[in-house]
Amino acid sequence: MQIAITSGKGGTGKTTVALGLALTGGPLTLIDADVEEPNCQVLLAGEPMGKEPAKVMVPTFAEDACARCGHCARACRFNALVVGNRGHLLFPELCHGCGACQLVCKHGAIREGEREIGVISRFARGDIRLLEGRLNVGETSGVPLIRQLKRKAVKEDLAIVDSPPGTSCNMVAAVAGANYCLLLTEPTLFGRHDLEAALTVVEALGIPKGVVINRSGDGDGLIEEICRQRGVPVLARIPHDGKLAEAYAEKPSVRAGCRYPGGAEPDPVRCGSGDQRQHRPQGLQSLVGQRDPGLYRFWDDRGRSGGGI
Ligand code: SF4
Numbered sequence: 001m002q003i004a005i006t007s008g009k010g011g012t013g014k015t016t017v018a019l020g021l022a023l024t025g026g027p028l029t030l031i032d033a034d035v036e037e038p039n040c041q042v043l044l045a046g047e048p049m050g051k052e053p054a055k056v057m058v059p060t061f062a063e064d065a066c067a068r069c070g071h072c073a074r075a076c077r078f079n080a081l082v083v084g085n086r087g088h089l090l091f092p093e094l095c096h097g098c099g100a101c102q103l104v105c106k107h108g109a110i111r112e113g114e115r116e117i118g119v120i121s122r123f124a125r126g127d128i129r130l131l132e133g134r135l136n137v138g139e140t141s142g143v144p145l146i147r148q149l150k151r152k153a154v155k156e157d158l159a160i161v162d163s164p165p166g167t168s169c170n171m172v173a174a175v176a177g178a179n180y181c182l183l184l185t186e187p188t189l190f191g192r193h194d195l196e197a198a199l200t201v202v203e204a205l206g207i208p209k210g211v212v213i214n215r216s217g218d219g220d221g222l223i224e225e226i227c228r229q230r231g232v233p234v235l236a237r238i239p240h241d242g243k244l245a246e247a248y249a250e251k252p253s254v255r256a257g258c259r260y261p262g263g264a265e266p267d268p269v270r271c272g273s274g275d276q277r278q279h280r281p282q283g284l285q286s287l288v289g290q291r292d293p294g295l296y297r298f299w300d301d302r303g304r305s306g307g308g309i
């Protein structure tokens with residue numbers, strides 16, 4: 001099962017919530033698909049388990065065998081290839097590695113080469129496995145890297161995908177194929193506008209979805225109205241509370257957030273046990289089945305008072 005955490009807008013708390021869900025208990029894989037600025041590891045502080053280069057296919061040319069017919073350049077939808085009298089000119093950053101040029105060449109003058117576009121790193125903490133993608137500076141698309149990341153977790157029991165912000169190709173690649181999508185938003189006009197854009201993408205992909213309102217407060221009506229109109233449930237709210245920001249700034253925010261109202265501090269990795277479990281937010285609990293969604297104290301408070309779920 002894959003749960004994608006996304007939002008149209010940056011800075012709405014995707015990583016915080018992705019980590020919060022991950023720390024409710026594994027085994028699971030957390031995929032940091034925000035490949036232009038991955039930061040799950042900053043908060044998770046997992047043990048490095050190795051890294052490998054992420055590569056895409058790029059064509060290489062046997063100029064001696066080339067008849068200069070130009071079919072390959074015409075087949076390229078991305079204008080990554082030019083054929084001149086003296087040979088080929090490839091713009092590697094524009095090449096999507098689709099292989100169309102190789103397919104149309106009748107002279108066998110195009111072979112497959114490789115180009116490095118970034119790095120995939122693995123980290124572990126307890127029974128949480130983190131897969132992080134980091135795109136090289138200057139690359140125009142993170143889509144191939146995100147797809148490679150997700151393929152590595154395809155057989156996992158549970159994977160949580162921290163998606164990139166916005167509604168661009170990177171976001172679509174991160175969310176596509178998820179079994180459920182959590183959309184983070186904030187109760188501002190900006191947040192509402194971007195939530196609508198993200199909802200449109202997720203609806204087009206046919207993925208079941210729910211909304212989490214971060215910095216929840218007086219303006220929640222803005223978001224509730226959209227959710228009502230589009231038939232999307234509000235699963236949880238994270239209050240606009242300075243204590244949460246302080247905990248986040250101290251880095252082990254998730255650990256701090258997992259403290260329960262009684263003051264008990266559960267195990268940082270597998271938080272929530274015994275009587276504490278009765279307070280867990282039901283809407284989010286249903287996402288992770290029998291797993292233990294300890295989640296945030298703040299959410300618990302809301303959940304118990306009936307305002308959160
Ligand atoms: S299609 Fe093949 S033969 Fe024609 S220009 Fe391209 S590489 Fe050369």
Ligand code: SF4
Binds near residue numbers: 057077078079101
């Ligand atoms: S592999 Fe695809 S994108 Fe790259 S040059 Fe060939 S046709 Fe163009």
